[in-house]
Amino acid sequence: MSSATRRSAVSGAPGLLLAAPQSGSGKTVLTLALLRALARRGLCVASAKVGPDYIDPKFHEAASGLPCPNLDPWAMRPALLRDLASRQAAKADILIVEGVMGLYDGAADGTGSTADLAALLGLPVILIVDAARQAQSVAALVRGFRDHGHEPDREPVRVAGVILNRVGSERHAGMLKASLETIAMPVLGAVPRAADLALPERHLGLVQAGEHADLDAFLERAADIVANAVDLDALARLAAPLALPGDHIAPTRLAPLGQRIAVARDEAFAFAYPHLLEGWREQGAELSFFSPLADEGPAREADAVYLPGGYPELHAGLLAHNEGFLAGLKSAADRRALVYGECGGYMVLGEALTDAQGTIHRMAGLLPLETSFERPKLHLGYRRLTPCRSLPWAGALTAHEFHYASVLRTGDAPALFEACDAEGTRRPTMGLVRGVVMGSFAHVIDGT
Structure with a gap:
């Protein structure tokens, strides 16, 4: 930082x-x-x-x-x-x-x-x-x-x-x-x-x-x-x-995910905090943007990929068939670029997403995760997070969770974060890590 x-x-x-x-x-x-x-x-x-x-x-x-x-x-x-x-x-x-x-x-x-x-x-x-x-x-x-x-x-x-x-x-x-x-x-x-x-x-x-x-x-x-x-x-x-x-002191911002960060941005991936992206730029990171809905993949020179939250469940059929986007994610992981997803982005990194009508859509398959909106259940609240490893960030974090997705299955992969709620009550670990690919349902906001 x-x-x-x-x-x-x-x-x-x-x-x-x-x-x-x-x-x-x-x-x-x-x-x-x-x-x-x-x-x-x-x-x-x-x-x-x-x-x-x-x-x-x-x-x-x-x-x-x-x-x-x-x-x-x-x-x-x-x-x-x-x-x-x-x-x-x-x-x-x-x-x-x-x-x-x-x-x-x-x-x-x-x-x-x-x-x-x-x-x-x-x-x-x-x-x-x-x-x-x-x-x-x-x-x-x-x-x-x-x-x-x-x-x-x-x-x-x-x-x-x-x-x-x-x-x-x-x-x-x-x-x-x-x-x-x-x-x-x-x-x-x-x-x-x-x-x-x-x-x-x-x-x-x-x-x-x-x-x-x-x-x-x-x-x-x-x-x-x-x-x-x-x-x-x-x-x-x-x-x-x-x-x-x-x-007054201009505070330390959260460190950028990489030097050249490719950020997904369209109606399916619209939930990125402006202060987070601004902080990365001010620390010297170069940001590029791509649209998964337009079948675009991350820039080939990117050393980090950020999939923010949004509404991928409303576009799951299109995303499942956008081979350029999915191949671009896999290529980024293969060249050891850090690939990080939050909430909707996390679900897309998984193996499958079931929409509200019960249709199962293939996702990127980079994390052992299957999620569903068929029986929506609200998950809502602030979270305090401690990374289980030094990536994507080191040190305690504040975050927010807000989604209706349910997890159907997770495979054998380490957790990304230890978590507790706003009152300090310990919650189940959040997210998954597989090599350089990681994500969780938490929207990270700031360090502590």
Whole structure:
């Protein structure tokens, strides 16, 4: 790993954090609409997404025009969080961070919430409240979230304003605003219920941004609705500079898998963390990209191959028949290039994948592994990992597991990682290693 470097902190643009009392409140669509609406005003708008989410950041990028990193307060060290946030703020006129789940919801150990990130970065919180099934009770709800941020056992969190979502009528909006006036909470807008403010979903979240032929039209419609309902000037005035040390350490990043890394990238292999790839480049690695769905193999000069997660189960039939891709993986392993797969990439390195309809598809056959989606079962949670060998990384790691696949069979091969969950409870070992080929269901996020 490269050594840490010291540099002066530049706070850059002021920022806001958009959060909600619970999942399903509509914060992703409102975030996208606000990003596009602010960008249409001529502002350079940067964004970030809290938590281990691969899908929402691509929607952010489509809405704002800038890449969107993850900020994960459970899995990332504070120095990395500050560094990534300050880099984003330095690019823009305003930084908009979208939270995850409810404002105070974190991992199973109670840490890593959106509120924890707000406290670390000093960002004011705008609470997006789904008001569809309430009226005067909204004040009690918002007061609780506001006051909880000032409990003596936690770092302060400031709820600076509210956006009311899924409001039924002007009369409904009036009741909600009158209630919030009693607790002196600024209401930045009341967004009406609208069929245009909906995106399709599948089992791992939203359907990917790249699969929407009319995504730009959707973003324009959403921006029209939200710009008409939200006081954008008042919203921007609430933004505050990042709370950064005057001089901070840019943290050591995870070491690159090799000097020349071939990265699979298409709709089947879309789940690669931007900060991971960026860190490899900054340490001198050269990255090339190839599409398994287009029957491309990794570059012949690559000394490492990275198969990130994604949705290979939706394209298993095509992948099974893409001989150029499969032969390219085998050739890489034969010349002793390190071949590493995460989650979907791990399954493709195995011998067979059974899809949801029960059809068995041949995979690369580089690891003794058979997986299935025929009887989907959710596997979800943060993981602490210790490599059982020095590759792909040395030292303890943080990671996230999220998939519906089941393992039908594993052969005789060593495990890749020792593992425990967020609460420190030991879990079964993860992954397999066969020579230079290795992988697991874990999405690695940072070192510790």
